[in-house]
Amino acid sequence: MVATQADGPNPVAAPFFRYQAQRLYVEDVSLQSIAESYGTPVYVYSKASLAHAWQRYQDAMQSHNVMVCYGMKANSNLAVLQLFAQWGSGFDIVSGGELQRALQAGADARKIIFSGVGKQAWEIEAALKAGIKCFNVESIPELEFINAVAQKMALQAPISLRINPDVDAQTHPYISTGLKGNKFGIAMDQALAAYEQAQRLEHLQIIGVDCHIGSQITEIAPYLDALAHLIELVQQLRARGIALQHLDLGGGLGIRYRDEQAPAPKALADQVFAKLQAADLGHLQVVFEPGRSLVGNAGVLLTQVLFLKHTADGNFAIVDAAMNDLLRPTLYQAYHGILPVTQSTATARPYDVVGPVCESGDWFAKKRPLALQDHDLLAIESCGAYGFVMSSQYNSRPRPPEVLVDGAHCHLIRRRETLEDICAAEQGLNV
Ligand code: LLP
Numbered sequence: 494m495v496a497t498q499a500d501g502p503n504p505v506a507a508p509f510f511r512y513q514a515q516r517l518y519v520e521d522v523s524l525q526s527i528a529e530s531y532g533t534p535v536y537v538y539s540k541a542s543l544a545h546a547w548q549r550y551q552d553a554m555q556s557h558n559v560m561v562c563y564g565m566k567a568n569s570n571l572a573v574l575q576l577f578a579q580w581g582s583g584f585d586i587v588s589g590g591e592l593q594r595a596l597q598a599g600a601d602a603r604k605i606i607f608s609g610v611g612k613q614a615w616e617i618e619a620a621l622k623a624g625i626k627c628f629n630v631e632s633i634p635e636l637e638f639i640n641a642v643a644q645k646m647a648l649q650a651p652i653s654l655r656i657n658p659d660v661d662a663q664t665h666p667y668i669s670t671g672l673k674g675n676k677f678g679i680a681m682d683q684a685l686a687a688y689e690q691a692q693r694l695e696h697l698q699i700i701g702v703d704c705h706i707g708s709q710i711t712e713i714a715p716y717l718d719a720l721a722h723l724i725e726l727v728q729q730l731r732a733r734g735i736a737l738q739h740l741d742l743g744g745g746l747g748i749r750y751r752d753e754q755a756p757a758p759k760a761l762a763d764q765v766f767a768k769l770q771a772a773d774l775g776h777l778q779v780v781f782e783p784g785r786s787l788v789g790n791a792g793v794l795l796t797q798v799l800f801l802k803h804t805a806d807g808n809f810a811i812v813d814a815a816m817n818d819l820l821r822p823t824l825y826q827a828y829h830g831i832l833p834v835t836q837s838t839a840t841a842r843p844y845d846v847v848g849p850v851c852e853s854g855d856w857f858a859k860k861r862p863l864a865l866q867d868h869d870l871l872a873i874e875s876c877g878a879y880g881f882v883m884s885s886q887y888n889s890r891p892r893p894p895e896v897l898v899d900g901a902h903c904h905l906i907r908r909r910e911t912l913e914d915i916c917a918a919e920q921g922l923n924v
Contacts, residue, residue, distance in 0.1 A: 505749045505830055505874050506790040509542035515836040517872055521901040524795055524834045528870050531894055532909065533797040534814035536881050537872075538568075540576065540899040542791035547580050550783065553762035557779065562606045564744040564784030565591055567878040570895055572906035573788065574598030583626070585744065585782035589616035596623060606741065606780065608655070608705070610635075610676055617642045621650060629655045629703045629741065631678055636691055643696035652691060653701030653741060656684050658722040662707030662715045662745065678704065684726050688735055699735060701780070702727060705743025708785060711755045713764055716742055720765060724772045740769070741780035748789040750828050750875050755786065785878040792877025794819050794893070795834070798869045799849070808844045810865050815848025816855040817887040819873060819880055823854040831858050834870035846871070850888050881907075889915050 504510040510519050517524045519539050527537055550561045562583035565574060569591060574584070575598045583604025584595045595605060605625040607616075610632070617639055620628065630636050630652050643650040657678030679687050691697050704719050720742065727737055742765065747755035762779065769775050796814035803809075821827040831846060841862040848855040857873055884892050891910035896903050 504832060505751070506539070506542055506793075509539040509545070509791070510793065510832075510872070510874075512836060517832055517834045517836075519793070519898045522898050522903055524793075524872055525870060527896060527898075527903060528795055528797065528834070530903065531896055531905065533795055533870065534812075534818050534893040535795050535909075536792055536876060536893055536895040537795055538573070538788075538792040538877055538895065538897045538906075540791075540897055542877075543573065543576055543788060544580075546787045546791065547577065547582065550758045550781070550787070552757070552759040553781075556759060557762045557766050558777075559762055560604065560739070560778055560780045562604060562780060562782050563787055564782045565595060566882065567784030568788040568792070568880070569594050569882055570906050571598050572895075572897055572904065574600065577787070583780075585784075586620075589613070589619050592616070592619055592623065592625075602626075606653075606782065608703075608782070612639070614638075614642055617650070618646065621646055621648050625651075627651045627653050627700055627739075627741075629653050630691075631655045633679070633683075633687055633690055636687065636694065636697065640694040640696045649696050649698045651698050651700045653699075653703045653737075653739070654679055654684060654687055654691065655703045655705070656681060656723060656726065658704050658706065658719040660706055660715050660718040660722070662710050681722055681726070685729055685733075688730055689733070692735060699737070701737050701739040701741055702730075703741035703743065703780075705741075705782065706745060708745050709747040709753075710745040711747040711753050713756050713761055716745075716761060717764060717768065720768055724768065724774060727774060727777070728772065737777065739778040739780050740774075741782065744782040744784050744786075746783055746786040748786055748875060748878075751830065758783070758786070787878075789878035790875050792880060793832075793872040793874055794876040794880060795870060795872050798865055798867060798871065801865055801867060807860070808842055810844045810846045810863065810871075812846060812848060812857070812871060814857070814873070814893070815850040815888070815890065816852065817850060817885045817890050818848075818893055819857065819876060820883045820885075821879060822857050823852075824883075829857060829876065830874035831861055831863065832872045832874060833863065833865075834872055837864045837866075839864035839866075850890075886910070886915055891915060 562585040578599040587609035602623040608629040655678040796812040843860040846858040894909040895907040
């Protein structure tokens with residue numbers, strides 16, 4: 494049998510993205526009509542899909558003392574943040590810019606956690622002023638620095654130490670963060686001394702312990718490995734009179750890009766609390782900092798074929814999106830599904846789907862079976878996380894707009910950049 498696109502895979506984010514009469518829809522809006530209204534390339538998000546992902550975390554929160562702080566680096570569009578704030582989410586931030594965005598979107602500062610290895614004085618000040626829940630501290634010098642900033646402001650900074658539990662999250666090396674060789678966290682064998690140091694610093698208030706072992710994790714086991722280390726530490730701290738309020742297991746739950754099966758947040762929480770209860774630590778609040786699993790499959794990058802190029806060595810589909818719009822394929826060799834916006838019964842051939850940027854690394858897919866014609870529209874799947882936020886203006890290309898679909902309605906939540914935007918912050922020489 495000849496393979497055609499109609500035989501191709503279903504959208505990974507079904508039912509929020511689905512075919513109806515051979516046309517691809519996001520909720521009740523056809524992607525074709527979005528391309529006509531907003532042009533291409535364009536990021537398109539489904540509100541119902543975001544709500545569904547949030548609901549899966551709520552299932553965990555309903556059964557256990559869990560707090561979810563959305564890892565907003567995955568997608569920090571103000572409208573997306575507003576939704577999560579309305580639904581009651583907290584936020585995991587990593588910069589003063591993210592703090593500003595979260596507050597602007599209506600976040601409750603008491604549910605904000607500040608992570609990251611290199612916080613600067615102005616960022617710490619702003620977070621203290623806002624009254625955030627906790628700083629996740631990654632080194633002893635940082636501990637002393639936060640103490641000094643808090644002292645100047647005559648405040649106490651709530652802190653948690655990020656421990657590096659040295660476990661293998663079995664994921665891509667660039668997004669694996671809990672191994673000894675990584676720059677993240679405080680090594681297990683220095684953790685007790687670091688807590689004792691924190692206790693001596695008067696402008697710090699110890700409230701928790703934290704780790705984050707990596708991203709796109711598809712098994713529960715690495716979390717339980719990390720948890721075992723944290724439990725041991727919490728018990729040693731308790732023996733020294735240091736009582737904690739929460740244990741933060743970071744983010745990292747994976748999503749389906751192709752055929753992965755990641756555990757549900759509730760299944761993870763069930764196993765985590767079973768271990769905590771067995772260790773007589775069932776009273777601790779557990780914090781999760783999910784990014785990808787809340788937004789990843791809620792978005793696609795819609796792009797149009799500019800030219801088809803058939804050479805002796807292969808077939809290229811040159812599209813109007815490029816590596817500056819979506820960096821993941823070239824940076825991590827990441828797989829993203831590519832769906833035709835209109836299904837065809839023509840014979841598929843293997844295409845390299847590439848962008849117009851002057852680098853061979855500018856590709857979205859290699860040897861992907863597609864039946865294409867000039868000007869066809871394609872939806873690159875699973876682009877809701879680490880898509881737009883990692884985009885740039887490389888090659889002086891204006892960044893694409895972002896559209897949020899809610900049922901039959903489209904909301905433009907970021908306009909397309911203009912050529913003026915590209916140079917807006919620059920100044921010519923005055924000579
Ligand atoms: N918490 C901390 C401290 C983090 O560093 C991260 C992500 C998260 C939470 C959220 O992790 P998630 O649930 O999204 O896995 N750009 C890469 C991913 C980098 C993740 C960095 N840290 C990618 O496109 O795959």
